Amino acid sequence: MNEKYISVFSQFEQVKGFFSLKSGAADGFPYDRADVFEEAGLADALPVWPKQVHQDHIEAVMEKPQYPLELADTDGLIANVKGVLLTTVHADCLPVYFFDPTKEAIGLVHAGWRGTVKGIAPKAVKKMCTEFGCHGEDIFAYIGPGISKCCFETGAEVCRAFQESWPFIDEMAEQAPSRPPNQVPGNPPGEKYYIDLKAVNERQLIDAGIKPEHIEISPHCTCCEPELFCSYRREGGTYRRMGAGLCLI
Numbered sequence: 001m002n003e004k005y006i007s008v009f010s011q012f013e014q015v016k017g018f019f020s021l022k023s024g025a026a027d028g029f030p031y032d033r034a035d036v037f038e039e040a041g042l043a044d045a046l047p048v049w050p051k052q053v054h055q056d057h058i059e060a061v062m063e064k065p066q067y068p069l070e071l072a073d074t075d076g077l078i079a080n081v082k083g084v085l086l087t088t089v090h091a092d093c094l095p096v097y098f099f100d101p102t103k104e105a106i107g108l109v110h111a112g113w114r115g116t117v118k119g120i121a122p123k124a125v126k127k128m129c130t131e132f133g134c135h136g137e138d139i140f141a142y143i144g145p146g147i148s149k150c151c152f153e154t155g156a157e158v159c160r161a162f163q164e165s166w167p168f169i170d171e172m173a174e175q176a177p178s179r180p181p182n183q184v185p186g187n188p189p190g191e192k193y194y195i196d197l198k199a200v201n202e203r204q205l206i207d208a209g210i211k212p213e214h215i216e217i218s219p220h221c222t223c224c225e226p227e228l229f230c231s232y233r234r235e236g237g238t239y240r241r242m243g244a245g246l247c248l249i
C-alpha cells in the first residue's frame, strides 16, 4: 500500500490499477488527482470520466481519445487500447476491476447496491467477451474497498430488490438484531439486514464464468476504517471521492 493509493493487479506487467486512499481523494467530480496519476506512473494516460448514475450502462473504449473523455450516464467502462485510463469515483460503492491478460483488455465498474442489483459487474464480463473476444476463464477480477457487511445495514426492501434476480442473496444477507423500539423510532425490530455486497459481486462473477481463484476481494471496509477512507455513510454524505483507475500500459 502506497501513501495515496492501493495498487491493483500488481502481479501483472501489462496493466496498472489503483484505488486512492483518503489522502489521495478528490473534492467533487470528476476524479482528477494529477499527483495520484503521476505517482502511479499514469501521468501521460488519457483519462475517461464516466458520470455515474447508479445504473448499469457500460461504455467500450476502443481507440485512444485525443482529450480526456467524459461520458454521461455511465457506470462501467471497458477498453482494449493502451494508454487509456479508465476511472470511477467512490465513497462506499464498490469498484470492480477486470483484466484479461490473453486479449489484453480491461474493465472497471462502479457497483453500489443499485448497480449490483442490476448486475453491472457480470455485464462488464459479458461485454468484454462480445466486444473483445475475451473468455470468462481468462479474466481476472478485483473487488475493491467499499462498504462491507459489517456496516451495510439496509431495509428489507433492498433484500427484496436483490431477490428477484439473485435468489442467493439469502445466503449473503443477515437479519440485524432487534433494537429497543425507543432507540430507532419507526424501525420495527428485525426489519434491518446486513448485506455482503462483495460476496454478491463475487458470486455474480463466478456465475458469469470467472474462475473463483481469479477473483481477489479487498478486505477493507470504507465505512469503518476512517483513517484510510472517505465514507458517504459514515460522514453522513460527503463530496470527497476516492478514485479507482485502471490502464493498459
Ligand SMILES: [Zn+2]
Binding pocket: 147, 148, 149, 150, 151, 152, 221, 222, 223, 224, 225
Ligand atoms: Zn465496516
